[in-house]
Amino acid sequence: MTTNPQRPPAGEPSADLLTQRLMKLLRLLDGQVNELLAEHGGLRILQWRVLAQLTGAPEHTVRSLAENLSISRSEASRAATALVELGHALRRDDPADARSALFVVTDAGRALYERIYPRRVEAMRRLMATVSAEDAAVFDRTLEALTTQLESESASPGRLRTRTGRRRRAG
Template identity: 35%
Template sequence: MAESDGLAPAQLETYFALMEAVSLLQHAVERQLRAEGDISYVQFQLLARLAHGEGSLTMTELADGVVYSRSGLTHQAGLLERAGLITRGPSPDDQRATLVTVTDAGRALVDRVLPGHVQVARRLLFEPLTDQDVRTLGDLMARVRTHVRSLPPRSATPRRRRDDDHRSRR
């Protein structure tokens, strides 16, 4: 099938089922995190990565890990820092980098919301699947993730010049 032909019916059905399932799951997770911790999903991702890793990462490592823009991450980190959940400072290894460290309060918040988060994931994502389904889904999603991550990031794609935009509108 040529790229311009669109998606085959099975591809289109799969795409819409995936997007709807992800949206429904993300909505439920977001509600649980807001109710139990007054944090967003992005804030939870940041805190969880820090709390269950080394405790510190650079802003770039965090942005890459949670697939979030650097400016958006800076805003979220500012909110978390004002709440006393993280600290930010210069990296001892690279003066250009900012090191983000989870605080004890940040760890405690992750520990508080994690059981509910796991319960939502288990109930909505894993309950209807067999163990084999989980392995298959994990393999498929890992393959898709690896493929998408292998493509150049949006920031690396050439920008269209205003002249090109203007000409295409004529």
């Protein structure tokens, strides 16, 4: 009898399989978001996520965007700058730090967010309706526990690892 190298023995979880399944889910979710964004002006996913952050607070620095979204500062800066160029955000000098800029959402950016967000919520409701409320709660707790564990393993206190593997200061 041969075993499939992709599958662990019965009853044993596979870290690689878990990673593959999570990546597939993420690709499918991103594809769904891409389709929606294409219908409403063609923002990229990261620009959408930055726009969502900007609508939730009066202002953000590149650092706060990066930390909130678990992305690098350069990714946050590029997305925020693109939103400024598209007229969805404004860039202002930060009076507290001359080396930093503050980003704020414009009326056009808020209007775009308010057009797209209800459709995102509805899509997530449809998706989550395929599982029981109990399973959804277990899934949420499991994701939180796994995230917390990985953050504690991969970072020294007060430091987070970016997607490029570099460490950045949290908080």
